Amino acid sequence: MQMTPMIESFVFHFGEMGSRWGFNRTVGQIYALLVVSEEPICANDIGELLGISRGNVSMGLKELGSWQLVQVQHKAGDRKEYYFCRGTIWDMANKVFEERRKREMDPTLSLLRDIMMDEAGNKHEAYAQQRITEIHDLLENITEWTQSLQSLSPEKLNTLMKLGSGVSKVLEFTDKFRSKKDA
Amino acid sequence: MQMTPMIESFVFHFGEMGSRWGFNRTVGQIYALLVVSEEPICANDIGELLGISRGNVSMGLKELGSWQLVQVQHKAGDRKEYYFCRGTIWDMANKVFEERRKREMDPTLSLLRDIMMDEAGNKHEAYAQQRITEIHDLLENITEWTQSLQSLSPEKLNTLMKLGSGVSKVLEFTDKFRSKKDA
DNA sequence: TTGAACTTTCAGAAATTATTGAAACATATT
DNA sequence: AATATGTTTCAATAATTTCTGAAAGTTCAA
Numbered sequence: 148m149q150m151t152p153m154i155e156s157f158v159f160h161f162g163e164m165g166s167r168w169g170f171n172r173t174v175g176q177i178y179a180l181l182v183v184s185e186e187p188i189c190a191n192d193i194g195e196l197l198g199i200s201r202g203n204v205s206m207g208l209k210e211l212g213s214w215q216l217v218q219v220q221h222k223a224g225d226r227k228e229y230y231f232c233r234g235t236i237w238d239m240a241n242k243v244f245e246e247r248r249k250r251e252m253d254p255t256l257s258l259l260r261d262i263m264m265d266e267a268g269n270k271h272e273a274y275a276q277q278r279i280t281e282i283h284d285l286l287e288n289i290t291e292w293t294q295s296l297q298s299l300s301p302e303k304l305n306t307l308m309k310l311g312s313g314v315s316k317v318l319e320f321t322d323k324f325r326s327k328k329d330a
Numbered sequence: 331m332q333m334t335p336m337i338e339s340f341v342f343h344f345g346e347m348g349s350r351w352g353f354n355r356t357v358g359q360i361y362a363l364l365v366v367s368e369e370p371i372c373a374n375d376i377g378e379l380l381g382i383s384r385g386n387v388s389m390g391l392k393e394l395g396s397w398q399l400v401q402v403q404h405k406a407g408d409r410k411e412y413y414f415c416r417g418t419i420w421d422m423a424n425k426v427f428e429e430r431r432k433r434e435m436d437p438t439l440s441l442l443r444d445i446m447m448d449e450a451g452n453k454h455e456a457y458a459q460q461r462i463t464e465i466h467d468l469l470e471n472i473t474e475w476t477q478s479l480q481s482l483s484p485e486k487l488n489t490l491m492k493l494g495s496g497v498s499k500v501l502e503f504t505d506k507f508r509s510k511k512d513a
Numbered sequence: 514t515t516g517a518a519c520t521t522t523c524a525g526a527a528a529t530t531a532t533t534g535a536a537a538c539a540t541a542t543t
Numbered sequence: 544a545a546t547a548t549g550t551t552t553c554a555a556t557a558a559t560t561t562c563t564g565a566a567a568g569t570t571c572a573a
Contacts, residue, residue, distance in 0.1 A: 153448050154458050160441045167434045183458035200563045205521055236464045251350045258343045265336055275337050275366035281419045288491045295495035303498055308471050312478035315486055317500055383533045
């Protein structure tokens with residue numbers, strides 16, 4: 148593995164985007180590096196290629212490991228651990244979604260639920276509670292929906308995505324079908 | 331508007347989550363405050379209620395304004411500007427998605443496209459380019475899809491979300507319908 | 514059991530990001 | 544034109560996050 152300008156720009160960009168996507172720069176860089184590398188790479192080489200400290204590499208790999216995005220391999224007669232990124236691109240996307248849900252949705256949903264259980268003390272609180280309930284319901288819907296989408300096969304998801312806003316037509320059709328059956 | 335414990339916990343939580351959702355603490359707090367307030371609030375009061383500086387309030391409101399999430403109102407015989415949060419909860423969710431797309435997807439897609447245009451210099455680069463193309467295609471699909479979903483009416487979106495993974499059944503059905511028509 | 518080869522941890526340093534508050538700016542009123 | 548009432552900007556400061564590197568930990572072969 149050598150850092151050509153092409154690979155560098157990809158890796159560094161992924162590092163920069165990392166913070167927007169919910170992981171730090173180092174994690175982003177390491178992940179990007181492993182994605183484009185055909186060969187597993189050892190922690191030392193990762194640090195060298197990226198110009199970061201050994202400790203930082205270790206922490207980054209630990210995090211990626213906890214997300215099950217990298218795997219370790221051993222080579223005969225070598226005690227080093229060689230890292231590579233496992234799984235398809237869908238796996239990665241799924242992990243990113245899942246992690247974000249954990250950090251962005253779950254704590255909020257939990258708090259909103261608590262607030263909804265409270266007794267409103269006055270008019271203002273009653274209004275606030277109503278708006279909070281709206282937010283809660285929306286977030287819960289989105290969460291459940293994305294979760295159910297994640298359980299679909301990549302093929303199904305692809306079909307669905309290709310459909311785009313055409314899904315609207317399918318829905319109308321379903322509506323008609325349903326009301327006919329009910330009648 | 332008074333800060334009861336209920337409202338405080340909501341507002342402060344929204345502030346904490348802000349950084350995860352792509353805005354800073356102050357922006358999150360101001361937005362949360364305005365969401366649960368029936369009455370428009372002036373900048374001074376916002377600063378006082380949240381315990382933050384006047385300058386910080388101004389910057390937060392500016393950002394929320396640029397996202398078209400808050401609006402200004404004037405009261406007769408009063409030169410202060412009163413802020414309130416306009417739009418439904420869907421509008422907010424849409425804005426959040428849009429902003430995130432701009433910051434998280436667009437720059438990456440643009441870089442990936444550039445890389446895809448490059449000529450691979452060797453075997454490694456060819457492999458890297460292939461993986462990068464996979465990522466690009468996935469991100470582009472997701473981006474286009476979420477965009478088309480955003481153009482649907484809240485009602486349609488709700489139907490779709492209620493369907494959950496049941497959408498899978500509808501797809502199968504549509505497939506059959508299509509192949510019959512083609513035959 | 515020792516030591517070589519490697520990994521992990523974590524306190525302090527560096528870098529980044531958010532916040533304050535005083536000065537500049539804007540606008541309506543007298 | 545002077546003043547009163549508001550808003551915005553931005554340099555300095557504070558808070559937070561990330562990174563380093565030396566020390567501690569782990570594992571294995573001899």
